[in-house]
Amino acid sequence: MYRSQMQRVLRLQRPALLRGPCRTGMSPQDRAFSTSGRRDIMGMTGFTEEQLTVREAISHICSKFPNTYWQEHDQQEKDPKEFHAALAKDGWLGIALPESLGGAGLGISEATMMMQTITQSGAGMAGAQAIHANVYATQPLAKFGTKEQLETTIPNIINGTWRTCFAVTEPNTGLETLKLTTLASKTADGYSVTGQKIWITCAQVASKMILLARTTPLEEVKKTSEGLSLFCIDIDRENPGLDLRKIKKMGGRAVDANEVFFDNYKIPANALIGGENQGFKIILHGMNAERCLLAGEALGLGYAALEKASQYAKDRVVFGRPIGQNQGVAHPLADAFMKLEAAKLATYHAARLYDTNDGSVPFHEIGVACNSAKYLAAEAAFTACERAVLAHGGMGYAVEYDVERYMRECFVPRIAPVSREMILNYVSEKVLDLPRSY
Amino acid sequence: MSGLRILVPVKRVIDYAIKPRINKAQTGVETTGVKHSLNPFDELSIEEAVRIRERKGPIKVEDILALSAGGPKCPDVLRTAMAMGADRAFHIDVPDKGDGGPEPLTIAKMLQAVVKEQNVNLVLLGKQAIDGDQGQTGQMLAGLLGWPQATQASKVDIKDEAGTVEITHEVDGGVETLRAKLPLVITTDLRLNEPRYASLPNIMKAKKKPLEKKTLADLGVEDTRRLKTLKVTEPPPRKGGGKVEDVDGLVSKLKELGAL
Numbered sequence: 039m040y041r042s043q044m045q046r047v048l049r050l051q052r053p054a055l056l057r058g059p060c061r062t063g064m065s066p067q068d069r070a071f072s073t074s075g076r077r078d079i080m081g082m083t084g085f086t087e088e089q090l091t092v093r094e095a096i097s098h099i100c101s102k103f104p105n106t107y108w109q110e111h112d113q114q115e116k117d118p119k120e121f122h123a124a125l126a127k128d129g130w131l132g133i134a135l136p137e138s139l140g141g142a143g144l145g146i147s148e149a150t151m152m153m154q155t156i157t158q159s160g161a162g163m164a165g166a167q168a169i170h171a172n173v174y175a176t177q178p179l180a181k182f183g184t185k186e187q188l189e190t191t192i193p194n195i196i197n198g199t200w201r202t203c204f205a206v207t208e209p210n211t212g213l214e215t216l217k218l219t220t221l222a223s224k225t226a227d228g229y230s231v232t233g234q235k236i237w238i239t240c241a242q243v244a245s246k247m248i249l250l251a252r253t254t255p256l257e258e259v260k261k262t263s264e265g266l267s268l269f270c271i272d273i274d275r276e277n278p279g280l281d282l283r284k285i286k287k288m289g290g291r292a293v294d295a296n297e298v299f300f301d302n303y304k305i306p307a308n309a310l311i312g313g314e315n316q317g318f319k320i321i322l323h324g325m326n327a328e329r330c331l332l333a334g335e336a337l338g339l340g341y342a343a344l345e346k347a348s349q350y351a352k353d354r355v356v357f358g359r360p361i362g363q364n365q366g367v368a369h370p371l372a373d374a375f376m377k378l379e380a381a382k383l384a385t386y387h388a389a390r391l392y393d394t395n396d397g398s399v400p401f402h403e404i405g406v407a408c409n410s411a412k413y414l415a416a417e418a419a420f421t422a423c424e425r426a427v428l429a430h431g432g433m434g435y436a437v438e439y440d441v442e443r444y445m446r447e448c449f450v451p452r453i454a455p456v457s458r459e460m461i462l463n464y465v466s467e468k469v470l471d472l473p474r475s476y
Numbered sequence: 477m478s479g480l481r482i483l484v485p486v487k488r489v490i491d492y493a494i495k496p497r498i499n500k501a502q503t504g505v506e507t508t509g510v511k512h513s514l515n516p517f518d519e520l521s522i523e524e525a526v527r528i529r530e531r532k533g534p535i536k537v538e539d540i541l542a543l544s545a546g547g548p549k550c551p552d553v554l555r556t557a558m559a560m561g562a563d564r565a566f567h568i569d570v571p572d573k574g575d576g577g578p579e580p581l582t583i584a585k586m587l588q589a590v591v592k593e594q595n596v597n598l599v600l601l602g603k604q605a606i607d608g609d610q611g612q613t614g615q616m617l618a619g620l621l622g623w624p625q626a627t628q629a630s631k632v633d634i635k636d637e638a639g640t641v642e643i644t645h646e647v648d649g650g651v652e653t654l655r656a657k658l659p660l661v662i663t664t665d666l667r668l669n670e671p672r673y674a675s676l677p678n679i680m681k682a683k684k685k686p687l688e689k690k691t692l693a694d695l696g697v698e699d700t701r702r703l704k705t706l707k708v709t710e711p712p713p714r715k716g717g718g719k720v721e722d723v724d725g726l727v728s729k730l731k732e733l734g735a736l
Contacts, residue, residue, distance in 0.1 A: 091679060095673065095674065095676070095679065098673050099673065127675070128673060128674075128675035128676055129675045129676035129677045129678075130676050132676065132677075133676060137680070140677070142676045142677060142679075142680045143680065144680075
């Protein structure tokens with residue numbers, strides 16, 4: 039076999055091919071065929087050819103960004119801009135955008151696989167959140183945007199020149215989207231925005247924002263679903279009408295999350311996406327897709343934690359044998375694995391329903407599937423992360439072993455974009471036909 | 477010289493990061509359920525073909541044809557080749573018989589037929605496939621065609637419109653630079669280039685590029701075997717070493733083992 043010889047040559051010539059990728063992640067010498075001999079614990083049967091292609095290609099890119107890269111960026115709260123740039127360079131931000139706009143025309147099934155592969159690579163939620171909005175918030179823009187928006191904004195987001203963030207949530211209106219108060223009032227040549235948004239990821243590094251704001255005051259709204267409008271606006275940090283404040287947070291510290299304050303911030307009329315007052319309907323369309331992406335991100339995180347834990351349980355010897363030989367250690371991990379596998383099936387089932395999109399699946403069934411997937415995947419990820427930390431014992435608490443980072447991050451998919459409790463409410467009401475509690 | 481028509485033969489092999497295992501019957505390496513990918517040396521030759529085009533040298537690249545002979549999974553690596561930049565592909569359908577596939581001479585004859593049929597004037601091959609490690613196909617093909625060959629290239633430079641090509645290859649103690657004229661056979665070595673990742677738009681475009689299926693019979697070649705594999709076994713496991721205190725200890729140990 040030539041392999042051993044080649045490994046020797048590579049060790050001298052391209053050590054990164056063997057050692058695993060090195061720190062900066064960006065020099066061409068870091069290029070690797072496939073670095074880790076790590077066994078994939080996730081079952082790989084049943085995926086489509088497209089999903090497998092995506093998984094392989096994304097793993098290649100992620101292999102240039104080792105765990106140390108993410109540890110460092112998490113600790114120093116440093117934006118992983120090289121990672122965003124690497125994915126943009128090879129066109130991945132356009133995965134789910136139509137081919138006519140320079141995207142790949144793939145579906146949410148493939149985008150979910152991309153997000154899962156990213157978190158699973160060790161990048162965690164930080165890696166996913168660095169690009170999430172660019173993949174997801176561009177969907178309504180692609181569907182409802184004006185010709186000008188499609189021709190300028192979309193290509194620049196796909197190629198990474200501009201980054202975007204997505205601003206819906208407000209401090210006083212979390213899940214009650216229809217009660218949003220940030221107001222965009224009409225002026226002679228556009229709108230003037232006043233109000234506050236919160237939990238806006240990547241606002242510090244983005245140059246665009248997809249903003250949902252009120253264009254008809256709540257008391258004047260005739261139909262409850264009307265009154266909000268969607269805008270694609272520039273983030274002008276020099277403008278005194280805009281203030282961004284970073285929120286210190288538990289996990290995913292590489293990626294900034296912000297409070298955003300608008301005070302008579304002027305935006306042009308052509309920033310509007312779709313019809314005025316139609317914003318809620320427009321974003322409603324993308325919500326199920328976002329549930330799927332989040333579910334995928336959670337799964338990746340869970341599998342990453344479980345892989346670490348099972349490896350550690352195999353390697354760590356106490357009382358003369360690997361700790362994984364003790365059923366007290368092995369069984370919780372085996373149980374976490376089954377939970378992840380079940381959630382995986384639910385997730386890709388939901389994504390498939392979403393992509394079917396030919397009217398054969400009732401809208402309500404897609405909603406139930408996507409919400410269930412998000413719930414199950416987030417809970418399975420939490421179980422896997424928690425047990426991974428415990429299986430590591432004291433080392434689970436050390437940054438070096440990564441599982442503490444995953445543990446901190448796995449709360450994101452549990453809480454966002456909709457809480458566990460609201461999903462339970464949704465299923466109680468829509469599936470079980472029980473009276474609404476709120 | 478009108479234009480370069482490049483043929484890049486590629487092979488689907490067990491991924492280089494995977495530790496190969498011998499099958500139960502001891503007739504070869506276990507291939508079922510094992511991750512496969514494009515032979516790394518073939519990745520280099522695809523990359524080089526694409527770079528020759530991108531360099532916009534004295535001769536324009538008219539066509540890059542990727543070709544692979546093997547079973548039904550072969551199109552996977554051909555799509556990869558096309559995503560990296562090949563224009564079209566031939567899949568020569570050779571059923572998997574678990575015997576390691578056609579011998580190098582059969583492959584060389586098949587390539588000879590394709591070169592003639594497709595009017596190819598440059599063949600870029602990996603210097604060997606990392607499964608069989610035979611490293612013969614390129615040389616045999618050059619012999620059959622009566623073309624010059626440059627093996628284990630670490631640099632390929634097309635000098636002029638007349639088709640002069642300079643190839644650098646590494647030899648013991650230094651590098652050797654060769655000059656030849658097209659048509660030509662070149663085999664690639666590790667240091668030739670750094671193969672690119674296929675970008676998403678190119679992966680999508682590759683799905684629409686033409687992939688033609690052919691058989692050996694279409695090319696007038698028969699899959700005859702001249703060699704029979706008797707047995708394949710794993711190398712004996714390494715025994716642990718011993719430590720000696722000093723030079724004297726080393727010498728006496730070597731004497732004891734009959735090495736001195």
